[in-house]
Amino acid sequence: xxxxxxxxxxxxxxxxxxxxxxxxxxxxxxxxxxxxxxxxxxxxxxxxxxxxxxxxxxxxxxxxxxxxxxxxxxxxxxxxxxxxxxxxxxxxxxxxxxxxxxxxxxxxxxxxxxxxxxxxxxxxxxxxxxxxxxxxxxxxxxxxxxxxxxxxxxxxxxxxxxxxxxxxxxxxxxxxxxxxxxxxxxxxxxxxxxxxxxxxxxxxxxxxxxxxxxxxxxxxxxxxxxxxxxxxxxxxxxxxxxxxxxxxxxxxxxxxxxxxxxxxxxxxxxxxxxxxxxxxxxxxxxxxxxxxxxxxxx
Numbered sequence: 001x002x003x004x005x006x007x008x009x010x011x012x013x014x015x016x017x018x019x020x021x022x023x024x025x026x027x028x029x030x031x032x033x034x035x036x037x038x039x040x041x042x043x044x045x046x047x048x049x050x051x052x053x054x055x056x057x058x059x060x061x062x063x064x065x066x067x068x069x070x071x072x073x074x075x076x077x078x079x080x081x082x083x084x085x086x087x088x089x090x091x092x093x094x095x096x097x098x099x100x101x102x103x104x105x106x107x108x109x110x111x112x113x114x115x116x117x118x119x120x121x122x123x124x125x126x127x128x129x130x131x132x133x134x135x136x137x138x139x140x141x142x143x144x145x146x147x148x149x150x151x152x153x154x155x156x157x158x159x160x161x162x163x164x165x166x167x168x169x170x171x172x173x174x175x176x177x178x179x180x181x182x183x184x185x186x187x188x189x190x191x192x193x194x195x196x197x198x199x200x201x202x203x204x205x206x207x208x209x210x211x212x213x214x215x216x217x218x219x220x221x222x223x224x225x226x227x228x229x230x231x232x233x234x235x236x237x238x239x240x241x242x243x244x245x246x247x248x249x250x251x252x253x254x255x256x257x258x259x260x261x262x263x264x265x266x267x268x269x270x271x272x273x274x275x276x277x278x279x280x281x282x283x284x285x286x287x288x289x290x291x292x293x294x295x296x297x298x
Contacts, residue, residue: 004031005103005241005285009272011035013239013292014099019043021092022073025082025228026050026103030059034066036101037073044073045093049080051131055109081131083224089231096233104221105243106211108284114182118211120203123183128211138210139180147171157218157246158209166192166206182207208244218246225254229264232295237267243287255293262298266291 004010010032016022016039024033027048037046050056056077063075080088082102089097110116114124117138126139142150147167154163166189173179173188186203193202212218221242228238242248248271258264271289278285 003108003282003285004035005282005288006272006274006278006290007032007035009290010101010103010239010241011039013267013272013290014101014237016040016099020098021045021094021096021233022047023085023089023092023097023100023231024048024103025085025088025100025224027059027077028052028055028103028107029109030062030077032101032103033059033075034063034072036099037063037075038066038070040073042071042073046073046075047078047088047091048075049078049082049084049088051079051081051134052107052110053079053132054113055107058109081220083220083227085224086227086231089228094233097231097236098233099237099239100228100232102221102224102228102238102240104217104241104247111284117182118207120182120186120201120207123181126180126182126185128207128214130215136214138185138214139178141210141214142170142179142185143174153213154206154209156209157212158205158207160193160205160209162192212244212246217244218250221247222250222254225251226258229258229293229295234295234297237292237294239290239292241288241290243289248289248291251291255291258293263295264293265296266293268292 016036018041020040022036027033027050033048060077066072106118111119114122117125117127128138150167151164154160154166169188169192179185189203189206195202240251242251255266259266268291271291274285274288
């Protein structure tokens with residue numbers, strides 16, 4: 001089961017209260033959501049959304065089991081993008097939230113399933129979509145995007161120093177045969193980068209960049225933050241956990257704009273990161289950064 005990152009810190013910044021109304025915009029397998037539901041109690045309400053049907057199925061089982069063991073908040077899971085945050089918050093009692101959470105990026109569930117195509121540790125279809133039923137896949141992007149656009153994506157979203165050379169090799173290889181599997185893309189990328197670049201595998205940055213592009217991750221975060229903030233009650237808190245420097249930059253600057261307008265008070269002058277105990281327990285948390293802002297009266 002996917003372990004929720006920075007759980008105690010998240011609950012502390014959300015200041016979950018009994019009877020409160022909360023929205024988990026990236027419910028995943030329900031770790032954060034269940035913890036919030038327990039604290040909010042039977043008088044509270046929690047809505048969770050996610051695009052991944054497999055994750056929502058696991059979350060539903062988790063919450064149903066917890067509900068059978070002890071009273072928790074009224075909860076609802078919805079298959080939706082977090083860009084619909086305003087509509088989702090409107091379903092809460094009073095139409096606004098006491099706290100909203102975004103836990104961005106991939107889950108362990110997605111990374112560990114070869115059929116989803118997020119990881120190259122095992123071979124699988126080159127997919128990478130958070131919503132497996134909608135939109136073009138990574139294979140579609142690799143097949144159709146111009147070489148210059150591929151290079152831009154690899155450089156901007158992945159920080160790949162050999163972006164142009166990788167894009168050139170992909171363009172040459174796709175002329176010979178379609179690139180449809182994670183193993184084949186890894187082979188092509190590492191023929192340029194080598195198997196390792198410093199401490200990470202040679203294909204890591206390209207895979208990350210494709211995932212961000214395919215799911216419009218940065219555009220969606222930038223679009224969702226103002227809507228999420230508007231969906232808070234006065235005194236409510238928005239908590240965002242990011243795993244990529246570009247995401248964190250968007251969150252940081254969005255929060256600064258809201259504070260400059262007088263409508264928000266930043267609660268985290270520097271991002272909160274996992275302590276050593278969490279890093280030992282959950283190495284995948286190492287890139288996590290948490291930022292929080294409270295809605296105040298201008």
